[in-house]
Amino acid sequence: MATQNNEASYGWPAKALHWGMALLIISLVALGLYLSGMPRGDAKSELIRLHASSGVLAFMLLLVRFGWKLCQPGPRPLSDIKWQVVLSKLVHWAFYAVIAAQVISGSLSLMTVGWDVPFFGLFAIPTPYERDMALHHYWEGWHVAAWYALASLFALHMGAVLFHQLVGKKRILKRML
C-alpha cells in the first residue's frame, strides 16, 4: 500500500489516521453524552478522566494529521462542479477546526472547576484557574456548541460520501480504504 497520497487515492498514513480518529471521535461523543446524564460521584469522575485523556489523544493525532495534510495534497477532486469541490474542501478543513475547538473548550471547562487535564495517568496539564462556575458554564456551552457543529459536519460528510458512491456511481470509499 502506498505511503504517499496520489491522484487517485490516499496513502496508508492518511487512511490510518482517518479511520483511527473517526472511531475515537465517535466514541468520545458517545461517552460525552453518556457522562452528561450521570449523577456526580466517583464513577462519573473516573469516566470524565477517560473522556478528557482520550480527547487529548485526539488532539495529538489531529496535529500529526494536520502536518501530514499540509505536506501531502489529497487526490484529484471527484467532482467537476465548482461548488461541490469548494464545499468538500470547506467541510474537510472545518473538521480540523471544530475538533480543535471541541478539545480546547472541553479542557477549559474542566480547568475552570479547578481540575488539571489528565492524560491516562502519564501526565496532567496543570490548571491556571481557581474554581469559577460562571466561566465553567461558559466553556461548557462552547463544548456543546462544538459538538453540534461536529454532528452537522458529519451529516454533510456522510451525505457527500453516499451521494458520490450511490448516485454519482463514483468509488469514493475506495479512495479512503
Ligand code: HEM
Ligand atoms: C467523525 C468521523 C469522521 C471525521 C472527523 C472525518 C473526517 C474526514 C476528513 C477531514 C477527510 C479529508 C481527508 C483528510 O483531511 O484526512 C475525510 C475524507 C473521507 N472520509 Fe471521513 N471522516 C469521518 C468519518 C467517516 C466515515 C464514517 C466515512 C464512511 C462511511 C468516511 C469516509 C470518507 C471518505 C470516503 C473520504 C475521502 C473523500 C475524498 O476522497 O475526497 N469518513 N474524512
Ligand code: HEM
Ligand atoms: C474531540 C474531542 C471531544 C469530543 C468529540 C467531546 C464530546 C463531548 C460531548 C458530545 C459531550 C456531551 C455534551 C452535552 O452535554 O450535550 C461532552 C461532555 C464533556 N466533555 Fe467532551 N469531548 C471531547 C473532548 C473533551 C476534552 C479534551 C475534555 C476535557 C479535557 C472534555 C470534557 C468534557 C466534560 C467535562 C463534559 C461534561 C460532562 C458533564 O456533563 O459533567 N471533552 N463531550
